[in-house]
Amino acid sequence: MALLDVENLTIRYAGSASPAVENLSFALARGESLGIVGESGSGKTQAALAIMGLLPANAKISGSVRFDDAELIGAGAAVLNQYRARRIAMVFQDPMAALNPYVRIGDQLRRILLEHKLCAADEASARTLLMLKKVGLPDPERQYRAFPHQLSGGMRQRVMIGAALLGEPDVLIADEPTTALDVTVQAQILYLLRQLRAETKAALLLITHDLGVIAGNCERMFVMDRGEMLEEGTTRQVFATPDSDKMRALLTNAPTLSAIGMSGALPEGGDPVLDISELSVSFSEGRLRGRERLLAVRPISLTIQKAETVAVVGESGSGKTSLARAIVGLIPIDSGRVTFLGKQLPAAVSRRRHDSRRDLQMVFQDPLASLNPAMRVSSIVGEPLRVHESGRKNHAALVEAMLEQVGLAPELSQRYPHELSGGQAQRVAIARALILKPKVVICDEAVAALDGTVRSEILLLLQAAQQRTGLSIIFITHDLAVVRQISHRVLVMYMGRLCELAANNALFGRPRHPYTRALLNAVPSPDPNAEPANAPLPGEVSSLLRPPAGCPFHPRCQHAVGACSASVPEPAAYGGTIVACHRATELDLRY
Amino acid sequence: MLRYAFARILGAIPTLLLVIAIAFLMVHAAPGGPFDSERVLPPDIKENIERAYHLDETLPQQFYRYIKGVVRGDLGPSYRYRDFSVSELIAGAIPVTMRIGALAILLALIVGISAGLIAALRRNTVLDRLVTGIAMIGISVPVFVFAPLMVLVFAVTLKWLPASYTGSDGADRLLLPVIALAMPQIAFIARLTRASLIDVMNSDYVRTAKAQGLKTLSIVRYHAFRPAMLPLISYLGPAFAAVLTGSVVVEHVFGVPGVGRFLITASANRDYTLVLGITVFYAAMVVFLNLVVDLLYAFVDPRVRTR
Structure with missing residues (x-):
């Protein structure tokens, strides 16, 4: 007997030709874990919101959602509120947006207990505190009184999970619960979910685009695409023998570290194109109560050769984006040198010569935010030509050729950015960066916002441009699978410092820094037979305003010894790898 | 801070x-x-x-x-009222202007916020259309039209209230000036509150509260009210300024012996120092009230307060 029974669920929006969800039927038994996998726009979140009764008023819903034999579709708020929190609870994707920024954490949780009279009023605070402890918040008494912005992303998601479990629900719906989090924090949250589920026996409906997350956490799964269910079965079965082309494509494009990466051998005749020497960046923080220095990038050195791709990888606060912006000259630097084609560049882009600006381009993370909404695609892509090659006349032809190269249909050239999909917009951003045939492109999380298949296409596009023109690429990312796929060398950063700089195969085959090893460990494997990591890297990144003494990673490092908190390890060469770790010679971190 | x-x-x-x-x-x-x-x-x-x-x-x-x-705090002698300094004249007129202004703001906040909340929660119903419709009128009809109309209706025709401030000694003489001064503010605050609450009710964290099974009233009370009030606090600065300038017209129409009426007579008399003195006083008030509003904002928004 299923606890939750969805039958022929169809969701339509006025003005949209195709339904957001069409004829979706599935069942969830008590205590079971079911995964829904699909790319953005596949309707998986819509289905979850329909179950919770949270769809906007303009959604037309038909079909049936039965919970414990009661019909929830069409039920009034009073009936739904009998089920919400106490029977079904939901964890949302972005914990910053999903928590009320104006209400203290403890008060938000306590309100749930009081509203549903889950305990005596004078016990609510104690129960809340207990839950905050249970979801692993350090110093729960303090966090009880904290506001959401004072917590890290991982802590906020722990709070969200705690809020969902307060009513001891039978079903927990988690909609992309770890997508907004760093990979080591994702591993912690998934671990916490598995632990709590083992304890509470709640059924789990896990919605994600990430096959790795499904593989380690769901017994059964189904695949959605454009509002329809394509196939369903046990996770092992769907992974082993996918029926649909979509699932096969998802599997092919799934981020995985076991894929064969770039050889790591530097291209023949590689001349140094860009040399970064001892670059450091800091910001001034704080307005109301005094200023503090935020040390974003501690001295980092890196040389990039012609036709080489160097990936810079790290979690939030690692300084990778600051490094990219400092190289391009968008933010002021504290010290260091950027040498480009043998000439030292002024720090600020406004003081750089025209030719160095045209040869050093950047692609930003959010294509929609970085493209001018008032300009058409053709003028966005043509703008660098108007600035740098105003003498030439054949701009239109060049733009057309460029659009074709990045795989955009000619009719898109008259569109505005908001009329493009995420993938199309990122192609436009890349076309804009490549049209002057630069020597170096810095891509800052250029594929982070894109779905798997689109992401693969964009990466191929960049590789093709590299083979054609000998382009050098600095690829800033948090995604190790992408790193594996496209980079010759990898720079791993933690709290603004270099941890490890190694050739692709060396890094993935024989990581030498404990943080690199932890990162590799944290990536969920898209293999249902693999054991999910049961001892995730503990703790979170320390405050950049008050970095720990010694090695910045030592508070979280299981190999840390006395020396690690005493002094900052200097980067040193081991074979072809540069590592900043006191124990680099003695540790064996191989898989 | x-x-x-x-x-x-x-x-x-x-x-x-x-x-x-x-x-x-x-x-x-x-x-x-x-x-x-x-x-x-x-x-x-x-x-x-x-x-x-x-x-x-x-x-x-x-x-x-x-x-x-x-x-030194000396705004000079008045050219017209020879026995008084400008500071004395303003000081004498402040209490009545302040009383009317403060009452108008208070009335505007109470009526405006209530109407806005009701309109937002009963969105697209008759009640909502009524509130937004009246608010539209309140914003578009200028005080110098509205004030004489009120005199005509309530004082001349119905004879409920005195037409002039000097026509009575009781609190009823405050009523018409206060309402006239508050009317555009009520309208604006109602619209602002409505838009702001609708916005907050569509936010992700209100969706979370709904998912947690909170009743609409609980959601408004514990989650939505405070953030919905933030734009209103920002508007308080301009509202104070509008009430001060509005008082010039209203005091003139109702014959209230306040700072605003002095400004008009002083301008007509070319009483340089008095005009200047009142301008300086008004400007200082607006600057001061804006400062208070900004500090209030910082106090209400924890993201500004606790960094």
Whole structure:
């Protein structure tokens, strides 16, 4: 007997030709874990919101959602509120947006207990505190009184999970619960979910685009695409023998570290194109109560050769984006040198010569935010030509050729950015960066916002441009699978410092820094037979305003010894790898 | 927080100087002088008077003298009310202006917020359309039209309330001026509250609260009300300013002996120092109230307060 029974669920929006969800039927038994996998726009979140009764008023819903034999579709708020929190609870994707920024954490949780009279009023605070402890918040008494912005992303998601479990629900719906989090924090949250589920026996409906997350956490799964269910079965079965082309494509494009990466051998005749020497960046923080220095990038050195791709990888606060912006000259630097084609560049882009600006381009993370909404695609892509090659006349032809190269249909050239999909917009951003045939492109999380298949296409596009023109690429990312796929060398950063700089195969085959090893460990494997990591890297990144003494990673490092908190390890060469770790010679971190 | 307040007060000084300079120039640019009248004064007497009031000095000299006085809190003598200084005149008129202004703001907040909340929660119903419709009228009809109309209806026709402030000694004489002054603010605050609450009710964290099974009233009370009030706090600064300027018209229409009425009579009389004094006073009030509003905002929004 299923606890939750969805039958022929169809969701339509006025003005949209195709339904957001069409004829979706599935069942969830008590205590079971079911995964829904699909790319953005596949309707998986819509289905979850329909179950919770949270769809906007303009959604037309038909079909049936039965919970414990009661019909929830069409039920009034009073009936739904009998089920919400106490029977079904939901964890949302972005914990910053999903928590009320104006209400203290403890008060938000306590309100749930009081509203549903889950305990005596004078016990609510104690129960809340207990839950905050249970979801692993350090110093729960303090966090009880904290506001959401004072917590890290991982802590906020722990709070969200705690809020969902307060009513001891039978079903927990988690909609992309770890997508907004760093990979080591994702591993912690998934671990916490598995632990709590083992304890509470709640059924789990896990919605994600990430096959790795499904593989380690769901017994059964189904695949959605454009509002329809394509196939369903046990996770092992769907992974082993996918029926649909979509699932096969998802599997092919799934981020995985076991894929064969770039050889790591530097291209023949590689001349140094860009040399970064001892670059450091800091910001001034704080307005109301005094200023503090935020040390974003501690001295980092890196040389990039012609036709080489160097990936810079790290979690939030690692300084990778600051490094990219400092190289391009968008933010002021504290010290260091950027040498480009043998000439030292002024720090600020406004003081750089025209030719160095045209040869050093950047692609930003959010294509929609970085493209001018008032300009058409053709003028966005043509703008660098108007600035740098105003003498030439054949701009239109060049733009057309460029659009074709990045795989955009000619009719898109008259569109505005908001009329493009995420993938199309990122192609436009890349076309804009490549049209002057630069020597170096810095891509800052250029594929982070894109779905798997689109992401693969964009990466191929960049590789093709590299083979054609000998382009050098600095690829800033948090995604190790992408790193594996496209980079010759990898720079791993933690709290603004270099941890490890190694050739692709060396890094993935024989990581030498404990943080690199932890990162590799944290990536969920898209293999249902693999054991999910049961001892995730503990703790979170320390405050950049008050970095720990010694090695910045030592508070979280299981190999840390006395020396690690005493002094900052200097980067040193081991074979072809540069590592900043006191124990680099003695540790064996191989898989 | 204290440092911030102090910096803001320091920052207000150039603003005030600029306001004084512009007002000073405009008063002096107006044709005629304070002692021109139909009866032409003999030249030597006029010269004497002008010397006594330093009107024979150059403009920069007069400006410098005036600023020196303002710093000491001395706004100079009135040219028309010869026995009084400007500071005394303003001080005497402040209480009634303040009382009407504060009551108008209070009324606008209570009525405006309530109407806005109801409209937002009953969105697209008759009630909502009624509120937004009346608010539209309140915003578009100017005070100088609305105030005489109220006099016509409530004082002349219905005879419920006195037409003039001086027509009664009781609290009823405050009613019409306060309502006239509050009306556009009620309308604006109602619209602002409605839009703001609708916005907050569509936010992700309200969706979370719904998912947690909270009743709509609980959601408004514990989650949505405070954030929905934030735009309103930002608007309070301009609202104070609008009430101050509105008081000029309202006090004139209802014959209230307040600061605003002085401004009009002083302008007509070319009473330079009184016009300037009231301008400086109004400007200082607006700057001060805006500072209070900003501090209030920082207090209500934890993201500004706790960094």
